Amino acid sequence: MKLLRHFVSGWSGLLEAAGAIYFLFADVVYSIFRYRLRWELFLDQIIRIGMRSQGVVLITGAFTGAVFAAQTQFRFGKFGMSSATGPVVAISMLRELGPVLCALMISGRVGSAMAAELSTMRVTEQIDALRALAVDPTQYLIVPRFLGLLVSMPFLVALTSGTGILLGYLVSTLLLGVDPTFYWDNTVKFTGAKDIWMGEIKALFFAAIIVLISCHRGLRCRLSAEGVGIAATEAMVFSSITVLISNFFFSFLMNLILAS
């Protein structure tokens, strides 16, 4: 009975959060079309989210691509399938590893910071002060973050995938002796525009997930120092898990759409 109660309350909590995030999304979309964009805040978010995350995603992409190329070549080389290493690395980086790893790093670096910032503002009554000054918190705080990450994320994903492919190429050709022309020729031959599109569409989708979940946790935090910490942790954990789960379904859906 106790187990059932826990199960029911867990699911109802999840549904409640999903509903609240949906309404937050609707509010953000309404605010985007209804009010003027605050360019200063939007550009500030692009700098904070996009430009300052470049180092993190660059390292993530580079070493993921390098180790992935090395492991692929170790196995494929044994069966004389070195020709497949380049395309496998490129397609994996563009379609899956680039967007997902980039999203995970951004949810850790940016999502938790967003939640901590908003929850601190809530605890110190700054959000109430905004409302008292007749300023809509969604328009002032959420929209610039939402659009900032939406614009930045495709570039960050491109950076992650690009450096992964580049370092995979360098490891395979310089360290593992694969012929550079052969490697590159096969990579270009088996990689298409739809692989790039798939990664970039995922980037937009993951950006929305990270901002909405992180802002939701920040705005709904408990009014204590502990609440701020919990909000930051939950933002990172929930957005990462949602990215991973949704990626599975998204990949299936995108394959169906792009295959047709």
Added chain:
Amino acid sequence: MVLRLVEVTKTLGTQQVLEGVNLEVAPKERLCVVGRSGAGKSVLLRLILGLIKPDSGEIWYGETNLVPLRDRELAPLRREMGMVFQNGALFDFMNVEDNVAFALRERRRPESEIREKVSRILERLFLKGHEKKMPAELSGGMRKRVALARAIISRPKLIFYDEPTAGLDPIGSTEITDLIRCLNEEFGATTIVVTHDMRSVEQIAQQVAFLHAGRIYHAGCAEEFLSSEDPVVKAFVHGLIEEPTVGAG
């Protein structure tokens, strides 16, 4: 009446904080809402500003009932109000100047006008020379004065102060109460101060509303309240602790 509360109730968690509050505030009046800690004074201000919704009752601002209005519908009315939060609630990512200028920038006033008004108000509130400081670098009293400047810069018709003297030394406290009184006389804005500090009540109030057991227990002029012989009011005003019942415990 500029503001009228009719049978307002509010429950927070399991506790019924307000159990049918009725209150009327006349234009340009200085009203102090007093009561013990946890009596629901700050909740009352938040209800009037629409930051939280009552469980039942009506809150009339002029001819408009604020209760059914949503945040976006409340925005034009909130532009006529100013609020000084207990801890200032200054935007910690902005310096003093930008905090004070915030309301005017939101209303897209010309930058020259904003600079002139900010400079004037900072001088008036003894904050000249602190324009570029961040909120974290300010003392408690300065933070309150910045919050005050931010609330009054757009000349609201109705100003709320939530415990304006809490946490201040006696001199800082007198400075703030003097400012509240002077600003009310200067700008003619209706002023509602939530406090449990009797010195502030003496210095500021024209009218007093005493919140007790979820209701307005006493409402009247300040002198009448301070000299009241009602045992509950008297106990609050003079800080008397009720004698324990014989044989209790």
